Amino acid sequence: MSVITKVCLPLDPQQAETLTAGTPVRLYGSLYTARDAAHKRLVQCLAKGEDLPLSLKNELLYYVGPCPARPGRVIGSAGPTTSGRVDSYTPRLLAEGLRGMMGKGDRAPEVVESMKKYKAVYFTALGGAGAILAAKIKRAEVFAYPDLGPEAIYRLEVEDFPAVVAIDAFGNNLYREGREKYIRR
Amino acid sequence: MREISVSLLVETISELCLEANLVLNADLYRALEKAVEEEESPVGKECLSNLVANADAARQNQLALCQDTGMVVVFAELGQEVRIVGGDFEAAITEGVRHGYEQGFFRCSVVNDPFLRENTSDNTPPVIYTRIVPGDTLRLTVVPKGFGSENMGAVQMLTPAEGKEGVKRFIVNTVLKAGANPCPPLIIGVGVGGTMEYAGLLAKKALLRPVGDKHPRSDLAELEDELLTAVNNLGIGPQGLGGRITALAVHLEVYPTHIAGLPCAVNLSCHSLRHKTKVL
Numbered sequence: 001m002s003v004i005t006k007v008c009l010p011l012d013p014q015q016a017e018t019l020t021a022g023t024p025v026r027l028y029g030s031l032y033t034a035r036d037a038a039h040k041r042l043v044q045c046l047a048k049g050e051d052l053p054l055s056l057k058n059e060l061l062y063y064v065g066p067c068p069a070r071p072g073r074v075i076g077s078a079g080p081t082t083s084g085r086v087d088s089y090t091p092r093l094l095a096e097g098l099r100g101m102m103g104k105g106d107r108a109p110e111v112v113e114s115m116k117k118y119k120a121v122y123f124t125a126l127g128g129a130g131a132i133l134a135a136k137i138k139r140a141e142v143f144a145y146p147d148l149g150p151e152a153i154y155r156l157e158v159e160d161f162p163a164v165v166a167i168d169a170f171g172n173n174l175y176r177e178g179r180e181k182y183i184r185r
Numbered sequence: 186m187r188e189i190s191v192s193l194l195v196e197t198i199s200e201l202c203l204e205a206n207l208v209l210n211a212d213l214y215r216a217l218e219k220a221v222e223e224e225e226s227p228v229g230k231e232c233l234s235n236l237v238a239n240a241d242a243a244r245q246n247q248l249a250l251c252q253d254t255g256m257v258v259v260f261a262e263l264g265q266e267v268r269i270v271g272g273d274f275e276a277a278i279t280e281g282v283r284h285g286y287e288q289g290f291f292r293c294s295v296v297n298d299p300f301l302r303e304n305t306s307d308n309t310p311p312v313i314y315t316r317i318v319p320g321d322t323l324r325l326t327v328v329p330k331g332f333g334s335e336n337m338g339a340v341q342m343l344t345p346a347e348g349k350e351g352v353k354r355f356i357v358n359t360v361l362k363a364g365a366n367p368c369p370p371l372i373i374g375v376g377v378g379g380t381m382e383y384a385g386l387l388a389k390k391a392l393l394r395p396v397g398d399k400h401p402r403s404d405l406a407e408l409e410d411e412l413l414t415a416v417n418n419l420g421i422g423p424q425g426l427g428g429r430i431t432a433l434a435v436h437l438e439v440y441p442t443h444i445a446g447l448p449c450a451v452n453l454s455c456h457s458l459r460h461k462t463k464v465l
Contacts, residue, residue, distance in 0.1 A: 037302070067252045067292040076290050077243070077252040082333045082366045104333070105366040105425065126235055127333065127368040127424060128457045130252040131243035149304040150292045164228075164426070175365055178427025182226060183420030 009158070010058040011099040016121045019165045021172035025123065027161040031060040031102075032143060035081060037151040039089040046092060053144035054153065056098040060123075063103035065150035066140070067130070075140040075156075077130030080104040083122070087111050094118045102163055106175045116171050123163040124174075136161040187264075187321040189465055191272035194323075197463055198281025201327035202257065203289045205461040206249045209240040212395045213372075213458055216433045220370060220423075229428030233370070236423075236456055247289075251457045254291035255329035257282045257311035258389065264320035275313055283307040294332070314386065326393065326462040334367035334455040340385055343447040352377060352449050353412060359451045360416050360432070365425020368455035371432040372396060373416065376450040378440035388452035391436040393460055400437055409435045423456075 007015065009029030019025070032054060034042065045052055063083050067076025083103030090101070091114035099120050104127040107115075115122060125133060139157040146152050166174045209217075214237070221233045243250045259278050263269075269277075286293060286308040295309060296302040339359045343351045356375060363371075376387025399406035412435040422428020433456070442448060 065252060065292060065294070067249050067254065068290045070247065070290045076292070077249040077254075079252055081253065082336070084366060104368065106364055124365075124424070124426075126232060126239075127365075128251045128455055129235055129239040131246065131248040131250060132235065132239045134248055135242070149306060150294065151304070166426075174427075175425050178226070178228065178422065179420045179425070180427070181420070182422055182427045182429060184418040 009060050011060060011121070013058060013099060013119065016099050017119045017169045019121050019168055021165050021168045021174045021177065023165045025163050025165060027158050027163060030155060030157050031062050033064050033066070033154040033156060034061045035063055035065050035151045036085050037148050038145055038153050039086045039093070041145060043089045043092050046096065052096070056093055056096045058097060058099040060100035060102060061093070061098060062156065063101070066154065069140070075134050075137050078134045078137055079130035080125045080127055083107060090114065094120050106173070107167060112167060112171050112173070115167060115169060119169040121165060121169055122167040124166040125161070125163045133161065186266055186268045188268050188270045189323055190270050191274070191277035193465060194269070194274070194277040195281040195284060197325055197465060198259065198278050198327060199285035199288065201325060201461045201463060202282055202285025202291075202329065205327050205329050205459040206254050206289055206291055207247060208244050209250055209457070210460070212397070214240055216396045217456065220430045220433060224423065224428050224430050226422055226426070226428035228426045229423040229430065232423035232426065233430070249289065249291050250459065251331060251455070252292055253294060253331035253333060254286065254308070255331045255459070256295055257308065258328040258330055259311050259313045260326040260328070260390070261313065261315040262318045262324040263315055264322045265317050266321040267323055278313055279309045279311060282311045283309050323465040324462065325465065326460060328389075328393070328460040331455055331457065334371070334453045337363035337367040338388070338450070338452045340381060340448070340450040342381060343449050345445070345447050347447060349408065351447065353415065355449055356412055356451050357415050357419070360421070360453070361419055363453060364421060367453045368457070369421055369425060369432065370423055370430045370456050372454040372458045373412070373432050373435045374452040374454065375412070375435065375437040376440070376452070377437065377448070378442035379448060381448050383440060384448035384450035385452065387438040387440055388450040391438040392452060392454050392458060394436045396458070397434045405437055405439065409437050412437070
């Protein structure tokens with residue numbers, strides 16, 4: 001296994017560009033959550049020429065709809081959801097300065113092209129490990145679109161949050177490379 | 186007639202929702218532990234051991250195994266000598282889901298309408314399948330089904346000429362297209378025969394067999410083995426990051442069908458296949 005790289009959030013554009021596919025990372029700092037419904041609203045907002053409820057510059061969007069917190073806890077289970085469902089919205093958000101994304105699964109070619117253009121990075125966290133990932137979230141607050149319930153935009157503070165660079169700013173792709181090593185034709 | 190009250194029904198469904206989302210079934214837990222030993226990819230091995238750790242953390246901390254606590258599918262087998270008293274059968278099941286999800290602090294993932302898409306905020310309604318069977322018991326199975334994997338399933342109306350090879354090709358292609366999205370290692374439910382919707386139901390029910398139990402018919406057990414090998418040869422691996430173990434098991438169920446058809450459905454489950462059963 002490669003050496004684990006510490007990544008502070010919001011992202012440093014220079015670091016984002018140097019992270020290579022396959023690198024295990026630990027995330028520290030603040031990020032925003034967004035899933036299907038929030039993405040739809042963000043992109044509609046931009047289409048109408050309105051201001052977004054948050055600045056995306058150098059931010060990382062984590063594709064997650066967490067479980068509610070039990071009393072006395074920060075958050076419930078909070079693992080990644082499938083990223084591909086927001087692919088159609090992503091290039092527009094990258095154009096707004098979004099620097100990083102985290103979810104699970106491969107991305108569409110047009111997302112990868114936009115990532116290369118805007119020097120953004122895509123991480124994957126372990127899908128279906130929401131119970132252990134919840135422990136890495138130290139603060140959680142609803143930031144925008146509270147009416148969306150679990151699909152609202154949350155601001156999270158994370159510490160030592162484990163992820164892997166799945167697609168880097170040069171388009172290298174861990175999903176393709178990883179499979180290539182183990183395929184039996 | 187034996188009487189079963191709706192209040193018992195509500196309580197039972199609620200308990201099953203809680204248990205299913207918090208405690209990974211022992212058969213699946215063992216299958217994951219075995220996969221940790223067998224996986225050759227270091228990244229895959231680490232994913233798998235973290236999934237075992239996640240199941241431990243969920244149980245110990247009363248956290249849902251996965252934040253996608255699913256849309257609830259309920260299978261009810263109602264003995265024909267049972268009378269449900271004190272209210273409406275389906276309303277009681279729905280109330281049980283509502284109660285369980287509130288008690289468990291589980292995510293509410295159901296929207297009221299596929300186009301309007303407003304969250305119902307209590308994870309209802311569930312999808313309910315009731316069969317009337319001989320006897321005086323009520324068997325209830327709760328399946329909280331996550332949609333990362335549900336979205337990647339497929340149905341194909343194959344022709345009889347395509348036969349077993351056509352079925353194999355369709356299943357392997359479905360898993361290949363799904364890639365990392367359904368959270369491998371998968372449990373693959375396959376339904377062959379019946380009608381279009383019945384093949385889908387068979388595929389869902391196939392998921393409920395203990396993980397890795399073979400079909401009692403030897404030719405079908407052999408087909409399951411062939412399919413598991415073919416799927417694992419794809420190299421997708423745990424989380425789709427490359428590896429030997431793309432699926433833990435393939436479970437196939439069959440039913441008589443029409444002379445003109447060979448319906449085939451694939452229902453994929455992520456590694457966090459959740460289902461609990463209780464007999465009243």
